[in-house]
Amino acid sequence: MAKPFDGDISRFYAERAPQEVHNAIESANKGQILNSDFPYDKRWKRADYEAAIKETLTRINSDHSPWKVVKSDDKRRARVNAIRTVLSNLDYSCKDPEALGEIDSKVAGGIVLWNG
Structure with a gap:
């Protein structure tokens, strides 16, 4: 029988740079990826999408x-x-914390890193 988990649980959100989002939209428009693969739907405005993420x-x-x-x-x-x-x-x-290395706080951290 599995031992119950008794620790903290973290959720991850991958923040995409505006240029990366633009490139993905361009690829979607050229048919290189399916619209279902990309989270921005034509029915959503970017501000609405960002508000939902922030909430x-x-x-x-x-x-x-x-x-x-x-x-x-x-x-x-x-x-x-x-x-x-x-x-x-x-x-x-x-x-081995030394082998693990330091977490780059400019890349990974709390919700203060989110740019929305």
Whole structure:
């Protein structure tokens, strides 16, 4: 039988730079990706979409289950820092903080990183 989880739970939100969003919209318009693959729907205005994200991030953020924002402009740095965030918050027998490295606070952190 599995042991019940008794730790904090983090939620992750990948923040996309405006230029990356523009490029994705252009790709969608050229038919390179499906519209269903891209979160911006023609029925939504960008301001409405950002307001919904802001409400989600602020309304259900808590000390026990915080949102972690990861800026995904540089995919490699985003992934490395997301992994570091998860591993630094877990307790495991062979944990080596030196090998894990520091979390880049410009790439991964709390909801203050969100640009909306």
